[in-house]
Amino acid sequence: MGALHDRMKELLPDYVRGGISAGERQRVAEHLSGCEQCRQEAELLKDLFVLDVPDPGDGFWKALPVAVRSQARPSRPTSARWAAFAAFLRSLLSPAPVSAAVSLAVLVMVFSSVLQPPESEQLPRDPFVVSVIEYDDLSEADLPDERIALPDADGYSEEAGFGQATYHREFAALDDDELAALEEILMQKNNGGG
Amino acid sequence: MNQMDDDIQLVGRFRSGDESAFDALLERYQRRVYATAYRMTNDLEEAKDVTQKVFLNVYQGLPGFRQDASFKTWLYQICVNVCLNQVRQRRSVEVELDESLCSGGQCPLSSLIEHEERARLRTALERVPGRQRMAVILRVYEGLDVRETASAMGCSEGAVKAHYHQAVQKLKKIMAEDGHGRVA
Secondary structure, eight states, rough: OHHHHHHHHHHHHHHHTOOHHHHHHHOOOOOOOOHHHHHHHHHHHHHHHTTOOOOHHHHHHHHHHHHHHHHHGGGHHHHHHHHHHHHHHHHHHHHHHHHHHHHHHHHHHHHHHHHSSHHHHTTTTOOOHHHHOOOOOOGGGGGOOOOOOOOOSSOOBTBSSSSSHHHHHHEEEEOOOHHHHHHOOOHHHHHHOO | OOOHHHHHHHHHHHHOHHHHHHHHHHHHHHHHOOOOOHHOOOOHHHHHHHHHHHHHHHHGGGGGGSSOOHHHHHHHHHOOOOOHHHHTTTOHHHHHOHHHHHTOOOOOOGGGGGHHHHHHHHHHHHHSSSHHHHHHHHIIIIIOOHHHHHHHTSSSSHHHHHHHHHHHHHHHHHHHHOOOOSSS
16 A cells, blocks of 8 residues: 555546546556455445436526525625615716706795795885885875875865974975074073973 | 636626626536535435525625635535535434435335445435535545645645545445445
């Protein structure tokens, strides 16, 4: 049992499979004729080698790639998940999503203007809006019903009597001397603590 | 171009997103993986499950496959691990099955003697411990040399030789105990 025996023994699996060269096959055959141990082992390996394996059927082979992929998808490998994430980022930069985002922004602006309350409701709360009211649009009907009656030519009005409006008209009718006299009277009255 | 180069090209194509490359790899190795699984499990349904698990691992692992070894060796590494896990999980059931089959030798039909002897040998192989059995399967059926078998099994070449030798001795002993004529 030397190196040749070990070498031949190592070749036995290939020998029974027919996986060695013709020269090696010849050398193994010669060794087997003189080595009972290797011959028994070669017989055993031959018996093992011819053990058949049942075919699972065409259905199994056809379904195998589909089954593998369907099981693999729920837990894709990390690199695949990163690839999917990168694809998502790329898709964000493509023209279609950009145009969709612009359209969405326009829609938001339109709806916000439509849903904004009318200016008339904003008047009491927003003084800046009051300043831009167009008074030219007002008609007679929009004016308050309260009328300020002007005095007649004699300075008397039934509604106002000798009110402030008449009082001012009297001042307006005074000439310079009368105004100077009146001013002097008022100054004396103030000085006198009246 | 040899098969190994072709495998590398297919792996590269799959990693670039070409799904058909995986189909080509599967088509090339599926029957060998299934045969290995069947010889390890001696059960059709288990062998089908193992085959599917092996290629599921291949599909999920290919993006990270570093090509330190050939695709074939890497595939057998996966196959060995899945098969041994499968065998470990059903060890208790396996023992009961062995006992029922080996208590026989009572088949009345002489025309089935050869078939029976094959069944005994198959059962004997099933009684060999998992790693020893795998060493025999890879060496005898798959044609892997000692170095390739060591790489697939994740052990030294010396360990492969030891596993293989122990498996052969055990098979001889079992067949002799069961009255197999040719092996003493």
